Amino acid sequence: MTFQQELDRIADLTGHHLGGLLDRHLAGEDPARVGEAMRHALLGGGKRVRPYLVIASAKLFGVAEEDAMPAAAALECLHTYSLVHDDLPAMDDDDLRRGRPTVHVAYDEATAILVGDALLTLAFETLADPNTHPDPAIRASLVLALAKAAGTNGMVGGQALDLAAEGKQLSADEVLKLQAMKTGALFRFACEAGAILGGAGEEQRAALIRYGTDLGQAFQLADDLLDHEGDAEAAGKAVAKDAERGKATLVALLGVDAAKARLETLVADAGEALSPFGDDASNLVEAARFVAGRKT
Ligand code: GRG
Numbered sequence: 141m142t143f144q145q146e147l148d149r150i151a152d153l154t155g156h157h158l159g160g161l162l163d164r165h166l167a168g169e170d171p172a173r174v175g176e177a178m179r180h181a182l183l184g185g186g187k188r189v190r191p192y193l194v195i196a197s198a199k200l201f202g203v204a205e206e207d208a209m210p211a212a213a214a215l216e217c218l219h220t221y222s223l224v225h226d227d228l229p230a231m232d233d234d235d236l237r238r239g240r241p242t243v244h245v246a247y248d249e250a251t252a253i254l255v256g257d258a259l260l261t262l263a264f265e266t267l268a269d270p271n272t273h274p275d276p277a278i279r280a281s282l283v284l285a286l287a288k289a290a291g292t293n294g295m296v297g298g299q300a301l302d303l304a305a306e307g308k309q310l311s312a313d314e315v316l317k318l319q320a321m322k323t324g325a326l327f328r329f330a331c332e333a334g335a336i337l338g339g340a341g342e343e344q345r346a347a348l349i350r351y352g353t354d355l356g357q358a359f360q361l362a363d364d365l366l367d368h369e370g371d372a373e374a375a376g377k378a379v380a381k382d383a384e385r386g387k388a389t390l391v392a393l394l395g396v397d398a399a400k401a402r403l404e405t406l407v408a409d410a411g412e413a414l415s416p417f418g419d420d421a422s423n424l425v426e427a428a429r430f431v432a433g434r435k436t
Contacts, residue, residue: 143426150195151188154216157209158182165262177247177255181224182217185238189431190215190330196424197334197348200417211282211333214266218290219326221259224252226299273337281336289329298322312393316357324356347416351424354410359431361403364389366435368396407432
């Protein structure tokens with residue numbers, strides 16, 4: 141099975157699980173508009189890379205896929221909330237997401253705000269649910285780690301730095317810090333969650349956090365390269381538009397060749413971080429290669 145096929149298989153399982161989660165969560169709800177919009181946001185595609193990472197990391201410790209799935213689904217709920225809010229007119233003002241109208245376009249802005257709020261809340265409800273793990277200490281650990289990753293010292297803080305940076309010239313270090321918070325924190329959590337679910341020791345948990353950190357940076361850099369190539373294509377010339385738009389990206393700062401070289405280094409570092417797990421981690425090593433080379 142290729143990595144893409146494996147990712148597709150986990151994406152299908154995740155979509156199925158999320159559908160069931162929403163069915164149970166929304167049972168009997170009236171009026172149904174927010175519920176319908178939650179389904180639009182959560183069940184409308186997406187690569188499901190973060191759930192894949194939770195499941196693959198947990199597997200290193202012998203955790204079965206179905207036992208890692210609730211935590212993986214919680215993370216996807218939180219990630220989807222961030223996309224719904226990021227698409228709002230007050231933020232990135234996007235009309236399309238995952239090839240379909242964004243929630244505020246398909247419904248309205250107030251509904252999109254509520255959908256984000258509801259998905260964020262559902263993420264924590266899911267992690268705290270005894271069905272996610274029988275041990276309350278493990279559940280509390282998951283809740284704490286996701287709260288730290290998603291909050292002002294993580295994703296929300298990174299988004300705030302990004303908004304504040306508009307039109308300003310950031311240094312490469314400042315961009316790296318911003319991206320490590322905005323995008324990287326959830327990747328780190330995905331891998332850490334696998335370690336928490338598996339009852340990993342400190343060293344193993346640290347190794348997975350290191351891997352998740354490198355992977356998150358690689359994912360963001362690949363995203364920036366894709367954006368850059370799209371911009372250059374749209375403009376009919378190989379010139380970065382990111383800097384013109386005042387967008388803080390490493391590609392705009394370093395140039396395409398240096399960004400690509402950095403991507404290779406990150407993939408190698410991510411693989412190196414997994415060395416304590418030996419061959420058991422070969423799918424996660426493959427995931428790093430895939431993320432760096434992705435085309436969507
Ligand atoms: C609104 C608090 C708040 C935070 C938003 C994640 C985020 C923070 C903004 C998204 C901006 C963006 C496009 C960043 C680039 C990297 C990224 C997170 C891409 C989207 O993730 P994918 O590619 O999306 O995993 P799918 O649709 O596959 O789930």
